[in-house]
Amino acid sequence: MGMKGGAALVILVVALRVVCGADIRVGDAAGWDQGVDYDAWAAKQSFRIGDSLVFNYGGSHSVDEVSEADYKTCSSTSVIRSHTGGATSIPLSAAGPRYFICPTLGHCGGGMKLQVNVLAANSTPTPSSPAPPNTPAPPPPSPTPSAASPSPSASASTRFFIFGASLAALFLL
Secondary structure, X not given: OOHHHHHHHHHHHHHHHHHHOOEEEOOHHHOOOOOOOHHHHHHOOOEEOOOEEEEEOXXXXXXXXXXXXXXXXXXXXXXXEEEOOOEEEEEOOOOEEEEEEOOOOOOOOOOOEXXXXXXXXXXXXXXXXXXXXXXXXXXXXXXXXXXXXXXHHHHHHHHHHHHHHHHHHHHHO
């Protein structure tokens, strides 16, 4: 493969990441288990529409997607979705916060909970600093329709355009 072919291959790999998203393994090698600081782990990640969260866990755990209120109180009374079986892949299909807990008694209270903020595929994450201790966090902004924010279909169209252009470049070189 020549220099042009190598460059086209790099473009194709980048385009596939944009189009297909990434599988993000929750907790890295530790997986979904007790004793992991999921706040610190999530702070080092970037979550985008099209990515998938991959939870790997043992039989004493499961994954419940919950509301923000249930996340804060470690409650599984109004579960949005519940997952069991040891391996769960959850697609991130919309921008905004998502909340996950382990509903096993004491696990969420012990820190086995995860909050992620999903960004649009083409956005740049903004660094955030944690709130000082004993200071209530500000309420999350309420979603308001905006003409400036891209629609999911426009974002998907852009992805497929990039992917198609990359394939064309690969075959033209």
